[in-house]
Amino acid sequence: MAVRPFGELEAAVMEVLWRREGPATVREVLEELNTTRSLAYTTVMTVCSNLVGKGALQREMAGRGWRYSPTRTRAEHSAALLRDVLGAAGDRDEVLMHFVADLDPDAVASLHSAVEAARRAKNA
Known part of the structure; x- marks a missing residue:
């Protein structure tokens, strides 16, 4: 399966998740991203969902929300x-x-x- 380079926002989300010790919620990713830019929760949620579809992230249910983690280092x-x-x-x-x-x-x-x-x- 071919691996595509990430777009700018996808790369930013992946960077946050690669730096973390474990899985993160959309809100946690958003908080880190919003230190350098202003993004909407739904934007980050959509990017995370797209990255799951591309096989770059996996998600697990935690309470009422998803926690995301990279499938590869x-x-x-x-x-x-x-x-x-x-x-x-x-x-x-x-x-x-x-x-x-x-x-x-x-x-x-x-x-x-x-x-x-x-x-x-x-x-x-």
Whole structure:
């Protein structure tokens, strides 16, 4: 299943939920979002509902309302986006070469460590 990038408000809602330790109600998400902008409760409720439909959030009933939580971590979501980009890139090797060529040395070292860790995990 292809993963789509989030729209601006979807990304803001996801950011709030990724930062939290656990699920949140629409009101809790709204309170955090309204520190930097002015949104209506129904707007945030609609965005959360849409994100459930897209598979980005799950919800559970808590009392008379829903509590929302991400279905993936931020890292898992980002990795899925990268997989989709590479899958649609045509020449995967060329895209990876351009990507790595633009990385700073610390990022290259991190990438190398991640590749080695993935290899060890597959061989274990």
